[in-house]
Amino acid sequence: MLKPLVMFLFLASPAVSQSFEVTPSLADDRKAVFATVESVDTLTARTRIGGTIVDLLVDEGDMVAAGDVVALVVNEQMAPQIAAATSQAASLEAQLRQARDDLERAAGLLERGIVPQTRLDQAQTAVAVLEGQLASANQSRDVLVQQQREGEVLAPAAGRVLDVQSPRGSVMLPGEPVATIASDHYLLRLNLPERHARSIAEGDEIEVVGAALGGDVASTGVIRQVYPLIANGRIVADAEVDGLGSFFVGERVRVNVSVESREVIIIPRDYVTTRYGNDFVSLETAAGTRDVVVLLGEESAEGVEVLAGLSAGDRLVQP
The missing domain is CATH 2.40.30.170 (Efflux pump adaptor protein, beta barrel domain)
Structure with missing residues (x-):
């Protein structure tokens, strides 16, 4: 006896189309x-004293740190002035030693009653005057030495040398530029x-x-x-x-x-189809869906910009 053949028919459920509502947004x-x-900052390395540039230590493009020596300016008048100040200080030191010896002798003679008090006072005054003169001479010499040291043109900041305005051998006045440095x-x-x-x-x-x-x-x-x-x-x-x-x-x-x-309208790129050189989207209406032509603009990570063809509130169906 033949058994009846039972056939089972499986019907696939229709795919549900995704939709997208058009919403304007702001774009830059x-x-x-x-x-x-x-x-x-663009800074200038300038001379601090007048003189001649005897050594130039940088060139265009070099990297420098703040305080690096860019150039060396020498004033030929400084060396004789320092020598004269040193000689004057040495002479005052010799006079001061002699005045102190005279003060000691005057103090000894006063103790024995040989000289009056005025002699001791005069010796003390002479020592004080010479000590002041020696201190002034030493300070004057220190000023000249410091001025000579200021012949070193220093980089005002760390950076790169853009331009060297004054080559080696240039005669400079105080404050003239030597190099321009970009921080x-x-x-x-x-x-x-x-x-x-x-x-x-x-x-x-x-x-x-x-x-x-x-x-x-x-x-x-x-x-x-x-x-x-x-x-x-x-x-x-x-x-x-x-x-x-x-x-x-x-x-x-x-x-x-x-x-x-x-204000722009941006939609996902997969909602757009291209046929015969034109771009279409499927627009959901009360009567069903219909394809409309859109004009696309710039594409970004969020989607593609629609320049014409859609309005706010339109609902698109993914093809």
Whole structure:
């Protein structure tokens, strides 16, 4: 006897389509501008005395520490003046020794009653006068020696030598520049049109479009100062960016700066299909779904921007 064949038919449940509600959001409108690598402080190593540069110890591009000797200035008049002051001090020392001997003799003669008290007083006065003259001569000599030491032109801060204005053999006056030194703290200096003056502020983030700068430079930075002076229709701002220390001062870098915010519509990229060169999305309506053409803009990590074709509140169905 044949048993009836029982067939089981499994029906797959229909896939549930995901939906997405269109909601506007605020996005930063970025402007591409050029910035230059600048040092926070640019200092000048200057002479402290007049004279001739007999030794120049740095060249453009050298790294220096604060207090390093940049150059040596010698004033040929200082050596004779120091020698004269030394001779005068030696002469006063000899006179002071003689005056002290006279004071001792006067004190001994006074004890034996041979000389009056006035003789002892005169000897004491002579010793005091010579001691003062010797102290003054020594101080004058110390001043000349210190001036001679000030012939060493010192680096005012640690950094890199940008320019050497005075070569070896130059005759210098006090205060004249010898070398320009950029401190070892670098930043990016931005120049923006004045219409963006109130759109940027301290703490705003910038994007460094710096493929030419290499991997050591951070991709983003932060504006640390906005200068209040507008010159020639431009406003200047400084931005801190890590990794700028090994680049040339004055090197130009392209950066993107957020100048204002605007309302945008961003949808996930997988809700968009492309057919015949046009971009479509499936729009959910009361009568069902229908495909509409959209104009797409810039794509980001959040999705793709829709420039035209959708409105706030529209609901999309994933194709």
